[in-house]
Amino acid sequence: MPTLDETVTTVLAPVFAPGSELGAELALDDVSVTTAGRRRVVRVVVDGAGDEPGDLDLDAVAAASTAVSQALDDSDVLGDLPYTLEVTSPGVDRPLTTPRHWSRSRGRLVRAVLADGSSLLLRVVSVDEAGVHGTGEPQMVKGKPPRAKDVGAPHDLAWADLVRGEVQIEFRRGDEDVDDLVAAEDDDEADEDEQ
Template sequence: MQQAKDDATTRRIGEVLTGPVADLGMDLEALDLAPAGSRRLLRVAVDKDGGITMDDVAEATREISRVLDETDVMGERAYTLEVTSRGVDRPLELPRHWRRNADRLVAVTPVEGEPFTGRITAAGEDAATLDVDGTTRDVAYADVRRAVVQVEFNRKDTHTGEDR
């Protein structure tokens, strides 16, 4: 029964924080509320176009903390707040995730067919275009079971030839 209460609390926290985070020009990407001894740990992931900086995380932390202090959404029980970026290990689930990762390599597991890896060349509201081994491939988001950005080390910049 505790899980149902935590799910409802997490939904309510999301409703309370979405507007203030959006006012900072960021998106609320994920919330996780977990027990941590006698306290609870609230992890909040934020992101924005162009990525977030440490200053953005600090600003979001101050605003989220202010909002939580001014509302009763966390109840009386003590908690620890942790604000982070979305992280590259999270799956691409929304059109903005694909857009924000343009020019990145992504591993795609389609609903039907074999998994493949390609570089995002464009992303719209319903589909993305990927370069898969020199071939252009349009991928409808509805046809993707899972997509994850691949971390690349020592990738050459196509314009300068320098390591990125």
């Protein structure tokens, strides 16, 4: 027997179907129904349709809220209990678990958690049927800058080796910082050679 989350997802799927007005801009990412006292809270997470990275159009999210509310009201999936509807976008803390999640994160800094229990910090370059392709990113270890040879190393991760990804918050983009770190390390090595 399907759960209430699955039943509500089935009711809402046509709202975000590829041929629908909203389906061109948004995709249904997740649905959860929880009980809060005498009310239910229906939380609907929408993301951009397709695999391209980018921000969500707030007007489209508002239109989705209206369409979701109408679909729920037209069905009897929630019965007579009142409900509160929350339509939101996935936060930065959403784990990357599907190829679409990874693809929409191209260009982002991601901590990839691997099946062997290890993790790797990389910038996602591309995603295909084989897996995720990226470049290694500098990681400070005990306050020491990364070695020049570790910066930008290519990484190809197969889907079978990936458990999830965790998008990392960047306060400033590291491209120029990596060059500065590599130059500083080269200068340090040159100074050591002169001594």
